[in-house]
Amino acid sequence: MTQAKGTVLIIGGGQAGAETAVELRKLGHDGRILIVGEEPFLPYKRPPLSKAYLAGDCTETQLYMMQAANLEKAGIEYHGGVPVTRIDRAAHTVERADGTQLRYDKLVLATGGRARPLPVPGADKPNVFLLRTIADVQKIRAHCQPGKRVAIVGGGFIGLEAAAVLVKKGLAVTVLEGLPRVLARVTCPQVSAFFERVHRQAGVDLRTGVQVAGFDGDAEVKRVCLSDGSTIETDFVVVGIGLIPNTELAASAGLAVDNGIVVDEYTRTADPDIYAAGDCTHHPSRFLGRYVRLESVQNAMEQGRAAARNIMGRQEPYQMVPWFWSDQYDLKLQMVGISSGYDQLVLRGDPATQRHFAVFYLKNGRIIAADTVSRPQEFMLAKKLVAENATVDPARLADETLPLKTLVG
CATH class of the missing domain: 3.30.390.30 (FAD/NAD-linked reductase, C-terminal dimerisation domain)
Structure with a gap:
């Protein structure tokens, strides 16, 4: 397999996309490299959003994978703020929402995912926030005055990390988890019990086995309504109940989608000129002996690098052992x-x-x-x-x- 020539176009302004671009340059790709992002920000790291950035301990620019000057020096173009709406595989072009078209020789789908909304009445009110982007956190931080009440729906990594930050900032925090214990999908009961105790000792009102039926209030949410008929007074709500992979572009282009964009061990889709990396991929894991989709910054970065190596003709299978991390207190x-x-x-x-x-x-x-x-x-x-x-x-x-x-x- 010979290395790619010409233009490599990367859709997605997260860590998978940025790592792909940087690795391509490190490996000597001398063609054009473009990253097209839906958000107006430069490619940035998401893990600090629910930790240091929410706490105000880092700035927006400190989240960026590369500053504008470094991107320019590396010869990596970034086009942000206008999403890609269509892939024309026959013409080797993509079309953006403003009608502009960009041509590629190799295409990388690093489209990531979007926060899963809570499908209950009142979830569309303006003081109900998801937590996935810089813009989401900026909206949440505007409500974070000491003494304010916040209800966090979801006892996974995002919900617990946000709870740890907000209770330290002096807010009255309630965490609502529908399952019998927090982190139930990823760890054992002993570890769940440990983190439940830590959060309660820190002052978090943590409730498990509760179901949110809806949000009550006029212009804004004032109360969380639970399925048992009880209510919780709140000033705003943060929802952290998982991620939906962004596979629509791939599906509309006729690529296989099954709980993510299906790729082989070399991160290639069924189209030899289209690769995919990060949270959006359903890929074979030699370690697990099956296909898997991983929501992990380590997977995003390492799979992005693997895509770059294979675009450059390395023919190296992606073989990462999954690993994850979370900072709380x-x-x-x-x-x-x-x-x-x-x-x-x-x-x-x-x-x-x-x-x-x-x-x-x-x-x-x-x-x-x-x-x-x-x-x-x-x-x-x-x-x-x-x-x-x-x-x-x-x-x-x-x-x-x-x-x-x-x-x-």
């Missing part, structure tokens, strides 16, 4: 692997009494996943154990008198 939760289907749990440390510990998930005696809380060194070793699908004596794994590095082959 002074705690860093780091996770590697996918824990669903485990048949044995090994605790290294005690989540009931400590603020740092590790959890290992085993299946048929092999380590398939691990969570660590504020144990960065052990996380690095856990990544190796998970990648190797290692077999370790559970009793030795749980014994904190044995350094974890002695268990790594």
